[in-house]
Amino acid sequence: MEIKDRLGAIEAILFASGEPIEIYRLSEASGVDAGTLPSMIRLLNERYEDCGSGICIKKLDSSYQMCTREEYAEQVRTALETKRSAPLSNAAMEALTIIAYNQPVSKGFVENVRGIDSSSVINNLVEKGLVEEAGRLDVPGKPIVYRTTAVFLRSFGLSSTADLPPLPGQGDLILETEEEFVSRETAGADEYE
Numbered sequence: 027m028e029i030k031d032r033l034g035a036i037e038a039i040l041f042a043s044g045e046p047i048e049i050y051r052l053s054e055a056s057g058v059d060a061g062t063l064p065s066m067i068r069l070l071n072e073r074y075e076d077c078g079s080g081i082c083i084k085k086l087d088s089s090y091q092m093c094t095r096e097e098y099a100e101q102v103r104t105a106l107e108t109k110r111s112a113p114l115s116n117a118a119m120e121a122l123t124i125i126a127y128n129q130p131v132s133k134g135f136v137e138n139v140r141g142i143d144s145s146s147v148i149n150n151l152v153e154k155g156l157v158e159e160a161g162r163l164d165v166p167g168k169p170i171v172y173r174t175t176a177v178f179l180r181s182f183g184l185s186s187t188a189d190l191p192p193l194p195g196q197g198d199l200i201l202e203t204e205e206e207f208v209s210r211e212t213a214g215a216d217e218y219e
Contacts, residue, residue, distance in 0.1 A: 032058050037092075046176040048088035063090070086176040087186045096125065121147045122156060126178070126190060130160040130171035133195060154212055 040047060053060040065081045067083050067090060074082055084091055093103050108206065121144050124136050138145045151157040152172075160173040174187060186188065211212040 029187050032056060033066060033070055036063070036068060040083060040090060043091075044141050046086050048089050050088075052090060055069055076149040084180065087180045089176060091176065091180070093180065115147075117142075117144075117147045118150060122151055122174075122178070125151075125157055125172050126187060127193065129173040129187070132169040132171050136172075172176060205219040 036052065036058060039052060041053050047055075049060050049063060052058075053063055057067055064085075067085070071082055073079075080095050081095055082095055084093050117140075120140055121136050124139050124147075125131055125136065133144060133148050136148065140174045148157065150195075152159075155175055155177040158175050158186065160171050161166040162170055181184065
């Protein structure tokens with residue numbers, strides 16, 4: 027397969043998907059070795075840039091997604107007649123920060139850190155596609171754990187959660203981990219048995 031055909035295959039797959047595609051799936055579907063994909067994506071992005079295209083391909087963790095360029099966001103919004111998304115509340119930002127920096131975490135962990143019921147806040151973040159269920163803890167009650175999504179990464183202009191900025195005073199801040207929280211909660215539950 028010629029390079030032109032490989033580039034075309036990658037572009038077609040990303041365009042048709044509309045969603046992030048894991049690198050291994052893109053490699054498998056396009057017939058391009060996973061190690062070669064980054065250079066092929068770079069070549070496509072250079073072509074888009076050179077011709078003034080309104081699209082680009084972004085890397086989101088271990089996935090790629092075709093996106094519109096940020097400078098055309100207003101025109102896209104107008105064309106699709108979507109209303110500007112309401113900004114996240116302070117409570118939603120707190121919960122999202124807790125999840126992003128400690129993921130995967132349970133709702134109980136978020137509530138423990140925030141000190142207040144966070145059910146509706148987490149449900150709202152799930153509805154917006156910023157967080158998703160990531161399984162269940164293997165403890166009594168089997169609580170759901172949450173993690174951030176590709177939508178979160180794209181919304182905040184990140185390639186991965188490793189790109190998150192350090193928290194202010196993070197060196198001095200000692201937060202209980204999910205494991206410590208679960209261990210403490212489980213030990214408390216044993217007292218009532």
